[in-house]
Amino acid sequence: MQKIWIRGGRVVNADCSQVADVYVEDGKIKAVGAHLQPPSLAGVQVIDASNKLVLPGGIDPHTHLQFPFMGTQSKDDFYQGTKAAVAGGTTMIIDFAIPQKGCSLIEAYERWRSWADPKVCCDYALHVAVTWWSDKVKEEMKILAQEKGVNSFKMFMAYKGVYMVGDLELHSAFSQCKQIGAIAQVHAENGDLIAEGAKKMLSLGITGPEGHQLCRPEEVEAEATLRAITIANSVNCPLYVVHVMSKSAATVIADARRQGLAVGYFPYSFGCYWHSYQTLKVQVKGKVVYGEPIAAGLGTDGTHYWHKEWSHAAAHVMGPPLRPDPATPDFLMNLLANGDLTVTATDNCTFDICQKALGKDDFTKIPNGVNGVEDRMSVVWEKGVHSGKMDENRFVAVTSTNTAKIFNLYPRKGRIAVGSDADIVIWDPKATRTISAKTHHQAIDFNIFEGMVCHGVAVVTISRGKVVYQNGVFHVAAGDGRYVPREPFPEYVYKRIRQRDQVCQPVPVKRAPYVGKVIAVAAEG
Ligand SMILES: C[C@@H](CNC(N)=O)C(=O)O
Numbered sequence: 131m132q133k134i135w136i137r138g139g140r141v142v143n144a145d146c147s148q149v150a151d152v153y154v155e156d157g158k159i160k161a162v163g164a165h166l167q168p169p170s171l172a173g174v175q176v177i178d179a180s181n182k183l184v185l186p187g188g189i190d191p192h193t194h195l196q197f198p199f200m201g202t203q204s205k206d207d208f209y210q211g212t213k214a215a216v217a218g219g220t221t222m223i224i225d226f227a228i229p230q231k232g233c234s235l236i237e238a239y240e241r242w243r244s245w246a247d248p249k250v251c252c253d254y255a256l257h258v259a260v261t262w263w264s265d266k267v268k269e270e271m272k273i274l275a276q277e278k279g280v281n282s283f284k285m286f287m288a289y290k291g292v293y294m295v296g297d298l299e300l301h302s303a304f305s306q307c308k309q310i311g312a313i314a315q316v317h318a319e320n321g322d323l324i325a326e327g328a329k330k331m332l333s334l335g336i337t338g339p340e341g342h343q344l345c346r347p348e349e350v351e352a353e354a355t356l357r358a359i360t361i362a363n364s365v366n367c368p369l370y371v372v373h374v375m376s377k378s379a380a381t382v383i384a385d386a387r388r389q390g391l392a393v394g395y396f397p398y399s400f401g402c403y404w405h406s407y408q409t410l411k412v413q414v415k416g417k418v419v420y421g422e423p424i425a426a427g428l429g430t431d432g433t434h435y436w437h438k439e440w441s442h443a444a445a446h447v448m449g450p451p452l453r454p455d456p457a458t459p460d461f462l463m464n465l466l467a468n469g470d471l472t473v474t475a476t477d478n479c480t481f482d483i484c485q486k487a488l489g490k491d492d493f494t495k496i497p498n499g500v501n502g503v504e505d506r507m508s509v510v511w512e513k514g515v516h517s518g519k520m521d522e523n524r525f526v527a528v529t530s531t532n533t534a535k536i537f538n539l540y541p542r543k544g545r546i547a548v549g550s551d552a553d554i555v556i557w558d559p560k561a562t563r564t565i566s567a568k569t570h571h572q573a574i575d576f577n578i579f580e581g582m583v584c585h586g587v588a589v590v591t592i593s594r595g596k597v598v599y600q601n602g603v604f605h606v607a608a609g610d611g612r613y614v615p616r617e618p619f620p621e622y623v624y625k626r627i628r629q630r631d632q633v634c635q636p637v638p639v640k641r642a643p644y645v646g647k648v649i650a651v652a653a654e655g
């Protein structure tokens with residue numbers, strides 16, 4: 131393990147910034163403070179961070195590396211995808227183990243572990259998808275939470291016939307998540323409406339990528355978002371909405387989060403006389419829901435689906451679609467800056483043009499997914515911080531700390547502090563870089579941010595105490611990353627859930643039994 135002395139930078143955490151040195155040894159942060167003097171300089175790598183920021187490494191809670199999907203497999207594997215991640219300042223990803231319907235969740239978890247462990251260049255964790263329901267699924271969720279370090283489960287409301295589950299299954303899965311102290315995640319789109327919309331577009335001869343957006347407009351996302359929030363709230367389960375792609379879905383989440391716990395005292399009267407003033411505790415319960423916009427939705431939009439070149443349009447196909455309303459990225463960034471949306475991810479699920487061409491005659495066959503894992507941090511810095519919408523501390527919150535807190539990784543991850551893992555990025559806020567497929571480190575021949583000039587560049591990336599990227603040079607090794615287990619019942623989330631359980635428990639009204647007449651019911655006949 132390296133000994134590293136980061137000198138003269140400004141250490142930026144989600145809650146505060148300070149000019150301080152950072153000393154790293156054995157993969158951990160050993161000291162943070164002004165003018166540190168390491169115990170000895172022998173074998174210490176000194177990094178001059180003057181005029182730079184020292185940030186907690188980014189955490190990307192939503193990737194699909196080497197994911198078998200729609201007849202092919204996503205192009206960035208666990209090596210190339212995590213190598214690209216560290217080049218952009220991300221030092222941890224959370225991927226998804228997704229069982230086919232009827233198959234074991236635990237077997238899917240083991241399979242993804244076998245793919246990732248030998249290849250990852252940085253730390254990772256796994257969400258597990260619930261793509262069907264049974265007592266076995268319920269039991270396996272409990273085992274995954276208690277023994278395998280999985281505290282988050284994703285349910286798809288789209289991909290009818292493949293991953294989609296219905297409302298009752300959502301209710302069961304959310305109830306079990308609450309029971310075992312997990313976070314319920316949803317892909318919120320109405321899969322039935324998508325299927326009907328796709329048939330309609332194809333019948334109209336619309337086979338191109340524009341059909342992908344036309345068949346699932348943003349109200350299809352907003353409706354499912356509200357439905358998921360309503361079902362989760364009915365069992366007081368914390369909900370995390372992945373890839374929030376539209377203004378209307380983001381507004382649904384913002385409204386749900388804003389409902390405070392209001393206790394009102396309302397006199398009420400029946401008939402011709404006033405009851406004594408009664409207090410009727412009306413609790414409009416705030417909802418424990420988190421929204422995850424992704425780099426794609428924050429950095430670009432769905433006008434590309436109308437591009438004349440088929441491959442350019444198809445390269446942007448993902449679900450939910452990028453939205454053609456060009457005001458969407460700015461709207462999402464505003465809600466991210468003000469706290470209505472909580473974390474950023476990428477949903478990195480890349481397919482190159484010849485893979486996308488599986489759908490050249492039918493947009494429903496275009497493998498869904500776009501890039502982002504390398505560019506997320508720069509896109510959020512450019513569109514969020516450089517634009518003046520958020521400060522450096524909020525940037526750290528939405529690219530690292532909030533994810534760490536929600537998934538019970540904090541403060542091991544998501545903070546520059548003594549005892550935390552040495553996942554650190556030296557960030558140059560003034561440098562710029564032009565994003566391009568010609569220079570990116572991802573496995574595909576297209577970049578949805580092509581040509582975008584971003585302020586905010588990762589200069590040095592340190593993964594658990596090892597410099598893995600410095601001034602454009604990689605020092606990664608496949609398998610250097612570790613699987614990070616996550617305990618259930620994250621305090622950041624479940625403290626509120628427990629409080630709501632206590633305060634909002636409905637109780638029966640005490641009243642004398644009714645003793646008056648009852649109408650005779652006509653005999654069945
Ligand atoms: C299957 C996976 C990736 N693809 C996508 N978002 O288009 C997802 O839906 O999150």
Ligand SMILES: [Zn+2]
Nearest residue numbers: 317373449450
């Ligand atoms: Zn999804």
Ligand SMILES: [Zn+2]
Nearest residue numbers: 433434437442
């Ligand atoms: Zn374009």
Ligand SMILES: [Zn+2]
Nearest residue numbers: 192193194477
């Ligand atoms: Zn996804």
